[in-house]
Amino acid sequence: MEIPVMVGAGLVVIGVGIGIGKIGGSAMEAIARQPESYGKIQTAMLIAAALIEGIGFAALFAVS
Amino acid sequence: MEKLLGEFSLGLFIFQTALFLLLLFLLKKYAWKPILGAVNEREEGIKNALESAENAKKEMENLQADNQKLLQDARLEREAMLKEARDLKNKMIEDAKGEASIQASKIIEQAQAAIASEKQAAIADLKSQVANLSVDIAEKVVREELSNKDKQLKLVESMLSEATLN
């Protein structure tokens, strides 16, 4: 595959990584603030992370 | 993308779909329905048991309150009855006392009347005895006088001293 396409996919993956990292970080902060709503925060976090992850995969498979 | 499509195997896809649908159908019929049913039933049972326990507790409380009330009533009644009895007793004592005193005074009166009438009778008897004595004395005196003057006098004197009036 051509180099620019691969670099583009890499950029997408970086973005996805930052996004999921931010979600995880915010979720941890939220849990620290409100430990009693741990379950709800975790569910919301997983859904958001999964949706972003999808974009990352889409980029990777578009390259391959 | 082209790699993904190259890897896609129609045979496996069809097998997977058919087997999964079969599994879904079998599990739905033989596993999930009975399991979820049993779990739901159990949860309903627990809920009902809790509810009935709550109800029993409430009923118990009501019963206890009723008991308390009944006890209170009984106590009040007992007190009222006791009071009445005490009053009655006092009244009876009062009554008895009054009657007794009346009776007593009556008896005393009667006794006094009897004493008075006895006295009257005794006086009358004495009077008649005195009269008889006087007649006897007079008779004796008359006889003595006839024999001796001195003797007569002496006799009167002795007679008189003998016959002391009471």
Add this chain to the structure above:
Amino acid sequence: MQRNRIIKLTTLFILTLSLFSCNLEKEDDATIAAKKAERKAYIQHHLQDSYDFNLFSYEKDNGEKAHIGFPLPVILWDDGLKVFSSSKFHHGETVAEVGDSFYKLDHGKIYKTDATGTISYDETHHATNVKPLDFSVTKGVVMIIITGLLMFLLFRGLARSYAKNGGIAKGVGRFFEPIILYVRDDIAIPNIGEKKYMKYMPFLLTVFFFIWFLNIFGLTPLGVNVTGNIAVTASLALLTFLLTNFTGTKDYWMHIFDPLGSSLPWYGKLILYPILIPIEVLGVFIKPFSLLIRLYANMQAGHIVLMSLIGLIFLFRTWMGGAMSFGLAFAISLIEILVALLQAYIFTMLSALYFGFAAEEHDHHEEAHAH
């Protein structure tokens, strides 16, 4: 190609590591390259479905390769039904002769060929031979059947133990009952709603345990990679897609074809809708597609990483390197156990979410008041 890149990256990593690991045995570049290629092919082979159930292979003293396992039936549709045992391929080394046609395995696929087994390639290294329609009972199919049987026996037993013990689970059911309850109380009810969740429960439970069990089987030395196969995940995602759209309420379709509702006059819609409706319609297809890709890619990536780490042991061939790769592989295995559960959970969770969209019913009167 993406997989190749991952493998290339891992091998690069391996190479840099091997620079400062004291490799006692001096090997020339050619043998290293050959070994690398062999390992790559091995990993590639493992990730694919295969026509025989190979438990392990080893090299005999005389250099001959021995495979321990059992063959599976190959069923082809190529001018009539052709059924034969996969032992005829001899693990891709020979041409299978069935009637008057010849078939050969190439990179895990069956191609029609001639008696000598020539396979011609185009310039992108793709075989140009004819591929017959293939309905073989492959390793993946066998594992699906085994998992299905296991699930059926397990949950049938649980259902029976409820009936027998008056609503109390016995044995292994005690372990699975809380998970079933978790799927119901934390996945189905919050996403679909108290009223309609019962309709979707069988699918959610089946999909959850199916994916979970197959993921766990993928971590065993049996070397199966069923949930990392695009056909399997595509089938699961397709079922979610069909269930979502066939149970969709009026509100669900209204949301797709009239997303703004009464908040916009018709002339506004005339401008916006040519953009909005295609996006919404695309979303209907992208949702299950992301499900498919996510499960596939996660399992695939997990297997590649794990196998590459195990492959490191044979590349280092040193005391330190072996211990290090073993430790790494062990740690990744533990993470993979978590990922196996997590991916099953995510698939079920997102399916439930999509069912929730399909089953939702707005109260339009209240909405009208709100606007």
